[in-house]
Amino acid sequence: MKEANGRITIGDVAERAGVSIATVSRVVNGRYGVAQSTYTRVQAVIEDLGYESSLVARSLRSRRTNVIGIIVADIEPFSAELLKGAARAIRSTGYELVVYSGGGHVGDQVGWERRYLSRVNGTLTDGTLLVTPTVVDVPSNAPVVAVDPHAGVSSLATVESQNLEGAVTATEYLIRLGHRRIGFIAGRPDLESARLRERGYRQALDNAGMVFDPDLIRVGGYTREATEGPARELLESAEPPTAIFAANDVSALATIDVARTVGMSVPDDLSVIGFDNIPESALSDPPLTTIDQSIQEMGYVATRLLLDHIADPFLEPVHKTLPTELVVRGSCRAPSSESFTI
């Protein structure tokens, strides 16, 4: 017993069992060429000492790690949902999952995912899922699949949802309810999904023969913090909208809260519709009407895709698009007659 460090290494086991390190390694990895008696003896020592090989050391040496990585900027409702789907896809594949998160303090710097990716891919992981990456020309030897990526075209395999169609649906729903002044809380301008949702908003307006009013657009950046100011601005303007389409649920929920603070009631004075259908959206008061993009399914599909690419490195990168769907809850209604007269 001389593990000065506290950590039990393969060396400790070897010494205790009176064999070489290589032999212990063979036993641990179930390699052939070990006498039955040696095998059992080493196994016993391993059991006794509670030895477990270090993931780090093992990864460094061998190409295969049986671990797939998921890189996220932060763990928030969207990525958390995605993780659930990924975990479901991993189940009974023998793979393990490592989620690497910068802890939220990376969102600013463009290219965080590239840095993180090169830190883990190919050494720690056999392949990696990139969640909402801002760049997609990542240099990597191991397979990479991007979920909800920044750019439209990419050499990477990608999974995204029908952002444009969903946004059109959301806006048309508000129009159908009778709204004529419809505001838009935009997402992060650097994200393709955000741009598509704005395009959908405009397109639906166009289709309905309504004029697009730039004063009704504010940028919320997909986060609560970034949304609050702009949303307040919008609602306190001279002619506030009677309805708001927020580019994602988080900003929609923030908008509802802001509306309350400025004395507006949702949905009586203001209708709000979101995009994503994160679980939290059903918890709000009132429950949020939104566009469902089955985030879990995206995680599931992306992970399956990644596994395919790991199995066959020469697979052509495919681009999958998942459907979106309107989920009507309680945050929208026809505008009050008072609003109509304005």
Next chain:
Amino acid sequence: MKEANGRITIGDVAERAGVSIATVSRVVNGRYGVAQSTYTRVQAVIEDLGYESSLVARSLRSRRTNVIGIIVADIEPFSAELLKGAARAIRSTGYELVVYSGGGHVGDQVGWERRYLSRVNGTLTDGTLLVTPTVVDVPSNAPVVAVDPHAGVSSLATVESQNLEGAVTATEYLIRLGHRRIGFIAGRPDLESARLRERGYRQALDNAGMVFDPDLIRVGGYTREATEGPARELLESAEPPTAIFAANDVSALATIDVARTVGMSVPDDLSVIGFDNIPESALSDPPLTTIDQSIQEMGYVATRLLLDHIADPFLEPVHKTLPTELVVRGSCRAPSSESFTI
């Protein structure tokens, strides 16, 4: 350019910059003793090549990694909530987060967390959060905090919620509504939280002077799959309960679904109350009445605790207990008069 492997290593940078590996390492880590001119040149090459040091290699060599680990058996609603809280606690601490998940296929083997822990703690991570571990006598040099652990007493720092009190509250709520035949879907018998919730159930019955009927208890094991059979059994028995307290939300939601398949309506024919308040519980039809244990807060508190222990290794392990609270939604009501007459 001879990165035969695809991965850009510190060696590639050194070669390109015409310096030794040691010098590049100094630059990367901001060590002193590098000429300004060398520094800039190396920095440029790093930029140019897009070099990023391998987390794995770095971890192997140095003690400090600036990464904290979270070990979970699977990523499901409970652990996902916890992760959100942990991510919030990590924010702006400079630490990064690595979540290690077995992908669900580990739940069976007791002690999975011990194996996983020794794989990462002390090498990959500076400290680790153990989520719902079944054993708590883990040997580890680096700090460990257990969340919702199996055993009551532990040498580890722990964070849990008022399981007993919450269960009493849940059961008393059903009693107050007028229920007399109250079933219980138990959790995993090896988990302390599950045992406490069962104890709370019995205690509330006792307090109300009601007799405990073993026929009204079934084991659901905290999962949807494990719950369905036992729940069906309970509901199809000769004298089904008029209300069910499920040990967690997942099994409560499963119970609601089972009730529907056997032709019972919730809450008209059957009241169901859960425990946890995962986001999904508000999404069900009807929305689930449950006991909130602020899972995110547990993740947050546990992470702060872990950081404290990393900062001061000699800190005495503390045990925190977080409050629980009844959340009334739509899955419970007074028993129908018909049920009363039984």
Next chain:
DNA sequence: CTGTTAGCGCATTCAT
């Protein structure tokens, strides 16, 4: 069958 020898990518003495 088993031990010896080389690294994997990197940080850290110890020289220079």
Next chain:
DNA sequence: ATGAATGCGCTAACAG
């Protein structure tokens, strides 16, 4: 100020 050498824990040749 910089480079050569050493080893973290482990796996994979290559010898015996």
